[in-house]
Amino acid sequence: MLRTGEDLLLVEDTLWMLTAPTGQGIYDFPFDRFFACRHPYQLPERLVAVARAGAWNDYAGRYRELAAEGIHLVHSPEQHLLASELPHWYPRLEGLTPRSLWFDELPDAETVGRELGWPVFVKGERQTSRHRKSLSILEGPEDFRRAMEEYARDRILHWQRVVCREFRPLRRVEEGAPDRIPSSFEFRTFWWRGELVGWGHYWWQGSPYAASAEEQQAALAVAREAVRRLAVPFLVVDVAQEVSGRWLVIECNDGQESGYAGISPFTLWRNILRVEGEKGPP
Structure with missing residues (x-):
């Protein structure tokens, strides 16, 4: 067992x-x-x-x-896919998250450029490879072809479908290492049975940052709508702010598999226990 x-x-x-x-x-x-x-x-x-x-x-x-x-x-297997893989959650979150395409085989640069323009943000359907900028933020066809060659060999990415996303400039909090995606004004939220149980900065290493009460309210409104649309018991929604001030859903994940980022795990589980005690067995 x-x-x-x-x-x-x-x-x-x-x-x-x-x-x-x-x-x-x-x-x-x-x-x-x-x-x-x-x-x-x-x-x-x-x-x-x-x-x-x-x-x-x-x-x-x-x-x-x-x-x-x-x-x-x-989570049932279907709920797990809905919570964790972009091709499953994206159709329900259109309008809340950058426009995205995904491919069963490595795509060609011409198709991606025609559909999304340049630059483009590229990742696996589940995750990036250690947040490497050179494999994620691609400025044009040559960058894209080089990245696809590396995707085919990368131990994290080679088994995942390739996801290409419209590049949306995010508010930055730190540039980080030369080959790391710049840290954006991004936050991780945990939701248990529709209730917010955890909120904290996504980039838990590096320079600290925090949202104002007004920013948190706006970010949580977007995350809460994603939770409503997906309707799974234990969901993680990552949200970030564009330079324009708009909040976007960056990623969704199954809470069973997600790291805590800048959230206190004790506080998270205490909140889940409280909600579970109030609502009773599912």
């Missing part, structure tokens, strides 16, 4: 968690150091658990394995 390193625990007699250490400080959290946790000797016939065990290569397969044992993850 459980794989090596995995643990199933009941937190504060309220929330089932399936955990495993990943070695990533931005992701791991020792629940038993901060909350009352127990391992019931006898499990209910059916339980719903939140996974914090990293990203599985085959979420649907792992979901089926656990479901056969009566452990149902908070």
Whole structure:
């Protein structure tokens, strides 16, 4: 049932968690150091658990394995795709996020330039490769062709579909390293069953930055609309401000797989426990 390193625990007699250490400080959290946790000797016939065990290569397969044992993850395979992969969430968020195209095979520069113009922002359907600017912000056809050659070899990107996005100039907070996407005025938000449970700066390393009350209100209005449209239980929405002042959805993710960025994990899970206690079992 459980794989090596995995643990199933009941937190504060309220929330089932399936955990495993990943070695990533931005992701791991020792629940038993901060909350009352127990391992019931006898499990209910059916339980719903939140996974914090990293990203599985085959979420649907792992979901089926656990479901056969009566452990149902908070997201079905369909909800997981809707929360985490741009080709699934983008159609519901048009108007809130930059115009995007995606390709099953490496696209040609002519098609991308004709449809989106230059420069263009390029990523995998799930993530970038360590936020490398040279593989993400491409100024023209030559840059694009070079980047596609690297995509085919990159261990993070080669298995992902290529996503090309309209380049929208964002408000910057720091230039960063020479080959890193410049840090923008971007924030990560966690939502549990439609309720905001975590808010913090996305770029958690480097120069600190914060939003005013008015900026936070505007950012959360956009994120909240994305949450309403996607309607999954545990969603992460990253929002950033354009130089024009407009707020955009940059990315969505399954909260089970997302790092905390600049959010206190203790505060996040305390808020989730509070909401879960108020609303009762899903």
